[in-house]
Amino acid sequence: MRCLAPRPAGSYLPEPQGSGQCATMELGPLEGGYLELLNSSADPLQLYHLYDQTDLAREEIELCSEPDMDTINCEQFSRLLCDMEGDEETREAYANIAELDQYVFQDSQLDGLGKDIFIEHIGLEEMISESVEVEEAGQKSQKRPFPEELPVDLKHRKLAEPLAVPVVTGTFLVGSVSDSSALPCLSPPAVFNKEPASSQSWLEEPVLMPVPPSSSLLSCLSLPAGRIQIVPSLPSLPQGLWQISGAGTGVSGMVIYQGEMPQASQVLPSSGPAMQSLPKSPERPGSTSPFAPSAADLPGMPEPALTSRANMTEDQMSPTQCLTAHEVSSKPPKWPETVEQFCSSLRDKYQAEPAGPEGILVEVELVRARLERNSSKSQERELATPDWAERQLARGGLAEVLLAAGDRRRPRETQVIAVLGKAGQGKSHWAREVSRAWACGQLPQYDFVFYFPCHCLDRVKDTYRLQDLLFCLGPQPQPVDEEVFGHILRRPDRVLLILDAFEGLEGQDSLLHSAGGPVSTEPHSLRGLLAGLFQRKLLRGCTLLLTARPRGRLAQSLSKADVLFEVTGFSAEQAETYVTRYLERAGATEHREQALALLHGQPFLLSHSHSPTVCRAVCRLSEALLEPGGEAELPSTLTGLYVGLLGPAARDSPPGALAGLARLAWELGRRHRGTLQDSQFPSAEVRAWAVARGLVQPIPGAPDTELAFSSFLLQCFLGAVWLALSTEIKDKELPQYLALTPRKKRPYDNWLEGVPRFLAGLLFQPHADCLGALAGPAVAALGARKQKVLSRYLKRLQPGTLRAGRLLELLHCAHEASDAGLWQHVVQGLPARLSFLGTRLTPPNTYVLCSALAAAGRDFSLDLRSTGIDPSGLGSLVGLGCVTHFRWGQGSGGRASAVVLALCPVLGTPVGSHLVCVVARRGRK
Numbered sequence: 001m002r003c004l005a006p007r008p009a010g011s012y013l014p015e016p017q018g019s020g021q022c023a024t025m026e027l028g029p030l031e032g033g034y035l036e037l038l039n040s041s042a043d044p045l046q047l048y049h050l051y052d053q054t055d056l057a058r059e060e061i062e063l064c065s066e067p068d069m070d071t072i073n074c075e076q077f078s079r080l081l082c083d084m085e086g087d088e089e090t091r092e093a094y095a096n097i098a099e100l101d102q103y104v105f106q107d108s109q110l111d112g113l114g115k116d117i118f119i120e121h122i123g124l125e126e127m128i129s130e131s132v133e134v135e136e137a138g139q140k141s142q143k144r145p146f147p148e149e150l151p152v153d154l155k156h157r158k159l160a161e162p163l164a165v166p167v168v169t170g171t172f173l174v175g176s177v178s179d180s181s182a183l184p185c186l187s188p189p190a191v192f193n194k195e196p197a198s199s200q201s202w203l204e205e206p207v208l209m210p211v212p213p214s215s216s217l218l219s220c221l222s223l224p225a226g227r228i229q230i231v232p233s234l235p236s237l238p239q240g241l242w243q244i245s246g247a248g249t250g251v252s253g254m255v256i257y258q259g260e261m262p263q264a265s266q267v268l269p270s271s272g273p274a275m276q277s278l279p280k281s282p283e284r285p286g287s288t289s290p291f292a293p294s295a296a297d298l299p300g301m302p303e304p305a306l307t308s309r310a311n312m313t314e315d316q317m318s319p320t321q322c323l324t325a326h327e328v329s330s331k332p333p334k335w336p337e338t339v340e341q342f343c344s345s346l347r348d349k350y351q352a353e354p355a356g357p358e359g360i361l362v363e364v365e366l367v368r369a370r371l372e373r374n375s376s377k378s379q380e381r382e383l384a385t386p387d388w389a390e391r392q393l394a395r396g397g398l399a400e401v402l403l404a405a406g407d408r409r410r411p412r413e414t415q416v417i418a419v420l421g422k423a424g425q426g427k428s429h430w431a432r433e434v435s436r437a438w439a440c441g442q443l444p445q446y447d448f449v450f451y452f453p454c455h456c457l458d459r460v461k462d463t464y465r466l467q468d469l470l471f472c473l474g475p476q477p478q479p480v481d482e483e484v485f486g487h488i489l490r491r492p493d494r495v496l497l498i499l500d501a502f503e504g505l506e507g508q509d510s511l512l513h514s515a516g517g518p519v520s521t522e523p524h525s526l527r528g529l530l531a532g533l534f535q536r537k538l539l540r541g542c543t544l545l546l547t548a549r550p551r552g553r554l555a556q557s558l559s560k561a562d563v564l565f566e567v568t569g570f571s572a573e574q575a576e577t578y579v580t581r582y583l584e585r586a587g588a589t590e591h592r593e594q595a596l597a598l599l600h601g602q603p604f605l606l607s608h609s610h611s612p613t614v615c616r617a618v619c620r621l622s623e624a625l626l627e628p629g630g631e632a633e634l635p636s637t638l639t640g641l642y643v644g645l646l647g648p649a650a651r652d653s654p655p656g657a658l659a660g661l662a663r664l665a666w667e668l669g670r671r672h673r674g675t676l677q678d679s680q681f682p683s684a685e686v687r688a689w690a691v692a693r694g695l696v697q698p699i700p701g702a703p704d705t706e707l708a709f710s711s712f713l714l715q716c717f718l719g720a721v722w723l724a725l726s727t728e729i730k731d732k733e734l735p736q737y738l739a740l741t742p743r744k745k746r747p748y749d750n751w752l753e754g755v756p757r758f759l760a761g762l763l764f765q766p767h768a769d770c771l772g773a774l775a776g777p778a779v780a781a782l783g784a785r786k787q788k789v790l791s792r793y794l795k796r797l798q799p800g801t802l803r804a805g806r807l808l809e810l811l812h813c814a815h816e817a818s819d820a821g822l823w824q825h826v827v828q829g830l831p832a833r834l835s836f837l838g839t840r841l842t843p844p845n846t847y848v849l850c851s852a853l854a855a856a857g858r859d860f861s862l863d864l865r866s867t868g869i870d871p872s873g874l875g876s877l878v879g880l881g882c883v884t885h886f887r888w889g890q891g892s893g894g895r896a897s898a899v900v901l902a903l904c905p906v907l908g909t910p911v912g913s914h915l916v917c918v919v920a921r922r923g924r925k
């Protein structure tokens, strides 16, 4: 393919010299240089096509004999690149652009002017709202001279044009904001503290007010009147657009952009840095994966071939697929029939599986993760908590995740990728999407993808060979075919094994690091086989993708993985998308607005909907509540949510069914298990009831005799029901199950981590609406006795002595209890200085903390560093009048890294160094 190489004089495009067989474009010659070309409104494809035709006519090249202006095939594309590389003028023009880019966007000393011009020049003005007037709000940094080589017109404009944005010194900035009132501003009216921090505390540094990032959440932070101060010498901010709006300041908005500026060819995300990382919903006509954009996603590109690899030519593949396929390996032209058949049966299997129980897919981001020791004394590790703005999203989506370990990969070396996250965050959902994406032809670097739910691999008694694992225990059980197996062994680098819910394997931790795994494919225990894979002895060179809840010793072993990612659940927007899609699937689209109103009416449940599991539960209850019509309201607690869901099921249950299932949930949970065999149910009747009511469900890929609780949270709820109902649990033992006080020897390791708050909810909430609604009035006396025991215990607890994680759990218990006396007792006991350093503040954690601080009626100082708190949560917390001081920022360990800002009524206070921002004000010049 030919490139649009500029001609030395005048026009960049030659006059067409004949049309040949190609359609003639009506496009006049373009004058100027590459920058003009970039700036022109001409369609690049048209330009290419026009130029291409003329050369075609000249060179009589066959390529364009069937002209299709929408199509650039792979070969054409690589020739374009080659031609561009070979052309001196092209190189020079692009070098100029690159240099300008570097000068403008990567230099922390540069003011906003050059950037603005550059943005405008390359056509990114749209990023800056034209409706907002901007004002200088800071001081200029020292300017450097322009590089001599810069295009003259840019130099000229830089010097001649007026300053379009207020300059605040530092790293860089992008533009003003549009009307912030249009954004969902979740924070309450804020009154900031404007006093200096008191001494002798972690607040000693003048750290007051963060610049909160705006995100896909489009959240904003209301800023009250007060001094503005940005502490200088900040290390780099993470990338992204940050937005602040302030009511009391006349500031309509402020956007800070930190990080690399998108290149001219890139599209700036309209609402923050969130990137797609999962294949798109099957309902969408476009591609289901960022890996291979479809014709719908990229107008002008041919739709990629989907399922079959046979007879697939490069022309039929999308460019991305095409390039990737070339990069990864060249495949043999044709596979033996048996291999083709096996491969397509695998693809069919994955394509036939629905996306989750409801067949809904919401695109979510994966975040780069890291494990760290949870205390200096312990060897145990847990997921590190980066600040929200420091998170590194897997910007290349699925492709990035799968290729992430590639850099470190040695030739023919197995790579291990771990995708981690708390229960119910969507790990399995994501892993199944990977296999579905492959089945749709979107991961051409793999010939075979095997998905295993690890519950099915926990067979200690039998021995297996590698081929048994792949064929008999694999997703599409069938007799071993040696020809296919031989094919797999020849190219292990083209095999992806997905081990989902890895924590479900007995003794998983030892599989990852112990030595001595088998080197041959002779029969071994299943554990031995897996150890051989992880120790890179079996199928060496393959990719192992495992998903797990990282806890205990497993977390320790997982640090051996080549690369780690975390599934972090839904944003508020994604939760709303889920609700919408859920109702569409249920054929109840007419209830959408009401359902969203119900959810927003219960902000606590809204915050919990950050977990896809809870979001799904909320949808199910909303659907049930809205169906009969009339007034409806969601409960205000998680306990209420699950009582609402289980109540009707309990009412029509066989005698003792609920208690029987609750006992199973508890007993299995104590052994860290969430799956059960048919034979474990008290009776076939109970099994049938539990399946029919969706309390347990088949495990995809597992034998029919194996079932799993439909969610971990439901198992926790049932476990708590058992503790509340059981006469076998002695009263004095009950408090230990809240796991709030450290004990030397704990009989209960809190694996069922949702139990404490559900137990408090079940025992404290009014009996008739809660425990009674599930188990009938007969258990009222038992419940009252247990409640008394817990109440005594909780009231003796001193919140000030608890570590941050336990304090949050106590707040959750008190919230679930919905008991005014208990709540008051807890909030009154909160210490005035609260440090959450290194403890995750998820949306529900932030919610209970906000409620408690607001109810306490006194002032608080908060350390919010390394909590991962999101912008809206941060806005809500620091917007509380009672929060007089707070600290938030990147990292821990006292790095002088916080972004500090306090407001003054009039902006214009010098705004520190190393930050460039645009402050937009309405009605002021």
Ligand SMILES: Nc1ncnc2c1ncn2[C@@H]1O[C@H](COP(=O)(O)OP(=O)(O)OP(=O)(O)O)[C@@H](O)[C@H]1O
Pocket (backbone or CB within 6 Å): 355, 356, 357, 358, 360, 361, 362, 363, 364, 421, 422, 423, 424, 425, 426, 427, 428, 429, 430, 501, 549, 578, 612, 613, 616, 711, 712
């Ligand atoms: N991106 C998503 N789009 C739509 N639904 C989702 C998404 N992620 C998760 N879900 C739904 O949320 C629920 C929980 O997801 P999933 O089972 O994948 O979580 P998990 O992290 O694997 O949990 P566990 O650790 O308990 O196995 C499922 O019903 C799933 O279908």
